[in-house]
């Protein structure tokens with residue numbers, strides 16, 4: 001087992017796409033991009049909240065053409081969903097959330113309302129169950145849908161692929177059919193960098209070929225993208241923005257909302273967090289023999305609040321009737337697993353033990369985003385660097401060591417009363 005200050009010898013093999021020279025290019029590029037990222041945080045402040053009411057009507061009508069219009073957020077109680085709902089509320093949108101709460105809880109939304117100082121609407125509904133979906137479309141004037149609801153664990157998807165195809169693909173098609181029935185043709189879809197498979201060129205841009213995708217979860221994202229593309233081609237009433245996220249992490253700078261994984265986390269950052277808390281003994285690094293700076297896999301980590309602002313920018317894009325467009329949301333900066341552990345260690349001031357084990361099946365070596373299309377066409381830029389992502393993540397886990405508590409009955413009642 002290594003501790004973070006241990007120098008790890010890089011083991012390389014010859015059968016990988018990325019040479020040492022390429023890694024050096026990535027390193028240099030990272031430095032340039034890091035220097036250009038605006039590191040000011042988007043922490044909400046009193047002024048912004050107080051000004052909200054003056055701006056809200058204007059912002060809402062900009063996108064929805066209706067002051068009564070709602071943005072429907074599927075899976076809005078989850079990690080990225082809840083941060084996006086907060087950003088929507090802060091930007092003046094009316095929001096109705098549906099969630100089946102299978103991997104989330106109401107507490108995130110209770111806290112979102114407190115942070116935003118604005119109410120949202122919530123319905124316990126499932127994208128697979130039209131009996132729960134239709135009443136929501138009947139009740140609200142829905143102008144656009146942000147579609148997050150999905151199963152999302154790559155490893156789990158290789159074990160129970162049918163559940164993934166059923167929930168993600170069938171659920172999405174069900175949702176799209178109901179949207180069509182109610183004349184709602186605007187959608188922002190929560191896609192993933194995983195649709196690129198292992199790209200030939202790094203950073204990857206939206207013109208790069210898609211697939212082959214190495215796991216069922218990723219395939220569901222690709223299939224849904226394809227379905228949306230076909231829908232937009234067949235009927236020009238449809239407008240869709242496909243957002244391909246790279247590796248989301250961090251938490252709202254307040255430390256009040258964040259990621260709340262159930263069971264042993266699959267993803268790196270939540271796993272590292274539980275090691276920091278002493279809930280898990282060490283980080284298992286999957287593979288030390290990739291041809292990268294230190295032999296461990298490289299990813300493009302992006303702050304969840306930057307993803308949230310990306311969704312608001314995507315909603316505005318829908319107003320221009322773009323047809324079907326895809327955007328990468330990443331910083332363009334890649335970090336190895338060891339660099340992530342070191343950054344987290346800096347944020348929490350603790351040593352983080354780790355052990356290098358064999359590669360995880362289905363993993364790729366390196367991926368980073370070319371997000372210049374989103375910069376140009378959405379006017380979207382990430383604001384947070386890696387240290388801020390880790391600091392915000394640490395603030396969230398330090399103040400909520402066991403994640404969200406079960407809300408009290410009274411607070412649940414109040415929430416439901418406010419919501420429906």
Ligand SMILES: O=c1ccn([C@@H]2O[C@H](COP(=O)(O)OP(=O)(O)O[C@H]3O[C@H](CO)[C@@H](O)[C@H](O)[C@H]3O)[C@@H](O)[C@H]2O)c(=O)[nH]1
Nearest residue numbers: 192193194245246247266267268271284285286297337363
């Ligand atoms: O316990 C762990 C977990 C992960 N890793 C490594 O950490 C990196 C990141 O892994 P992870 O956090 O699981 O993310 P990815 O596999 O890159 O996939 C994420 O990022 C994709 C977008 O690129 C999203 O589509 C997926 O939902 C999301 O899980 C990879 O090199 C993994 O091998 C470890 O070494 N140990």
